[in-house]
Amino acid sequence: MEMNKIKYIFRSLFLQGFWNFKKMQNIGMLFIMYPYLCNLYSDKDRYFKRAIARNLASFNTNPSMVSFCLGAVMKQEKVLAELSENMPNFFEQEKEWLIIRSSIATTVASLGDRLFWSTIKPLSLVMAFAVLCLGQVHFLNDTVALNDLGLTVLLALMVSFLGYNIPVFITRYRGLALGYEGNEENFFGLINFNWNKIIIILKTMGQGFTLFIFIYGLYFYFLGAVFDAYLITKVTLLAAFVVLSAFVKKWNMPNIYLYLGSVLVFTLVALFS
Amino acid sequence: MLSLIGFCALVSLLELDTTYVGQLLISRPLIIGSILGALTGNLFLGLQVGIFTELIYIDYLPIGGVVPPSGAITAAVAILMNYCFSMDIYFAFFVGILCGQLHAFLEKFLRSYRDKILDTIELDLIDHKITPGKVMFKNIIIEFAATWIFLFLAMIIFGPLFTYLHEDISEKIHVAFKFSYYIAPWIGLCGLFLSFSTKPKED
Numbered sequence: 001m002e003m004n005k006i007k008y009i010f011r012s013l014f015l016q017g018f019w020n021f022k023k024m025q026n027i028g029m030l031f032i033m034y035p036y037l038c039n040l041y042s043d044k045d046r047y048f049k050r051a052i053a054r055n056l057a058s059f060n061t062n063p064s065m066v067s068f069c070l071g072a073v074m075k076q077e078k079v080l081a082e083l084s085e086n087m088p089n090f091f092e093q094e095k096e097w098l099i100i101r102s103s104i105a106t107t108v109a110s111l112g113d114r115l116f117w118s119t120i121k122p123l124s125l126v127m128a129f130a131v132l133c134l135g136q137v138h139f140l141n142d143t144v145a146l147n148d149l150g151l152t153v154l155l156a157l158m159v160s161f162l163g164y165n166i167p168v169f170i171t172r173y174r175g176l177a178l179g180y181e182g183n184e185e186n187f188f189g190l191i192n193f194n195w196n197k198i199i200i201i202l203k204t205m206g207q208g209f210t211l212f213i214f215i216y217g218l219y220f221y222f223l224g225a226v227f228d229a230y231l232i233t234k235v236t237l238l239a240a241f242v243v244l245s246a247f248v249k250k251w252n253m254p255n256i257y258l259y260l261g262s263v264l265v266f267t268l269v270a271l272f273s
Numbered sequence: 274m275l276s277l278i279g280f281c282a283l284v285s286l287l288e289l290d291t292t293y294v295g296q297l298l299i300s301r302p303l304i305i306g307s308i309l310g311a312l313t314g315n316l317f318l319g320l321q322v323g324i325f326t327e328l329i330y331i332d333y334l335p336i337g338g339v340v341p342p343s344g345a346i347t348a349a350v351a352i353l354m355n356y357c358f359s360m361d362i363y364f365a366f367f368v369g370i371l372c373g374q375l376h377a378f379l380e381k382f383l384r385s386y387r388d389k390i391l392d393t394i395e396l397d398l399i400d401h402k403i404t405p406g407k408v409m410f411k412n413i414i415i416e417f418a419a420t421w422i423f424l425f426l427a428m429i430i431f432g433p434l435f436t437y438l439h440e441d442i443s444e445k446i447h448v449a450f451k452f453s454y455y456i457a458p459w460i461g462l463c464g465l466f467l468s469f470s471t472k473p474k475e476d
Contacts, residue, residue, distance in 0.1 A: 152392060
């Protein structure tokens with residue numbers, strides 16, 4: 001594949017630069033494709049205009065995995081450019097271009113949202129929490145003096161940043177080549193990986209880390225506490241909210257409502273007690 | 274005032290990462306909170322606010338046309354309110370959450386505005402009157418300016434308002450907000466654990 005991969009990966013960081021409700025990432029996708037289209041249609045202005053119009057069709061996918069779509073669409077554009085002297089075949093291929101573009105975008109969106117937004121993003125967060133816990137930064141406690149723990153914080157931030165971005169950039173880099181070299185048989189390189197297995201392994205890791213932080217956090221939260229009425233109230237309220245949180249999640253309500261609810265309830269109790 | 278202008282500019286710049294440039298997660302509250310915490314001289318507070326914000330927003334996913342409340346704005350407002358107006362962190366966190374929600378409305382408005390100008394821009398792009406790079410650049414500048422203005426207004430409205438009301442807030446209200454603040458991460462941790470569930474969701 002003769003192209004400057006780094007250039008297209010860099011441009012792909014701007015996919016959502018003109019996000020709109022009507023056609024979502026269409027202008028962002030055109031921005032990434034623009035130099036490629038310029039090269040393909042350098043001496044055919046009529047076809048270049050048509051290619052721009054074509055690439056302005058509605059587009060929406062997961063930004064971290066867009067390179068799979070990009071590779072596939074580039075390949076299809078190349079086929080179209082070669083067919084530009086044969087009009088009937090060109091129109092037929094253009095229809096296929098649109099089908100391939102929208103089907104790969106939808107598949108990648110669903111996969112990417114599950115893998116990156118729902119799994120790797122929270123996983124990188126709990127990995128950072130684990131570093132903080134192991135470095136004795138008890139962020140769940142009311143007060144903690146950091147003193148010389150700045151390095152632990154820095155390490156945790158690095159873990160969170162790299163834990164997310166390394167998989168993202170590997171996917172962006174490999175996805176471009178796989179999408180370009182792939183075909184309908186292997187769905188442009190997407191079925192080269194067992195995504196479900198990867199997601200299940202990462203989610204299980206995430207559960208393990210979260211459980212560790214929960215237990216470790218609870219231990220330090222109540223370490224040295226005196227068994228009295230205040231402690232019992234604190235434990236009861238904490239347990240009640242944790243159980244409520246599980247129900248709220250089951251009803252697909254965001255946690256933020258529980259926090260706002262707690263503010264309201266505690267304020268009312270405070271005012272009328 | 275100058276430092277507030279600078280902080281707002283820094284946050285607006287980093288906020289672009291949420292949607293428009295990169296999505297490298299440098300705009301995640303954990304990172305923004307720590308940066309602002311370090312700059313304002315209270316790293317632990319910044320870190321804690323960042324973590325609490327991450328946990329409380331853990332179930333918001335920017336999928337499709339969903340515009341989630343801004344975690345970056347929430348964390349930044351909380352830390353800056355505490356630093357610039359000495360607002361207690363449990364009140365500042367609440368104000369931060371309000372501002373995060375309000376920023377989502379601003380974001381929806383800007384996206385709808387882009388819908389209106391989309392047809393004209395598409396025609397200009399096809400006729401080579403403008404390049405996609407210029408369209409993106411202009412939009413990113415507008416987005417940065419809008420967030421900066423929003424953040425600055427939020428600070429100069431809510432900050433002095435709190436200072437004015439502070440004397441009248443009873444100790445009991447302080448306790449109520451404080452307790453809600455410290456309960457927030459536990460609610461979030463439970464949500465986080467459940468979000469890692471491998472079971473398919475029931476319809």
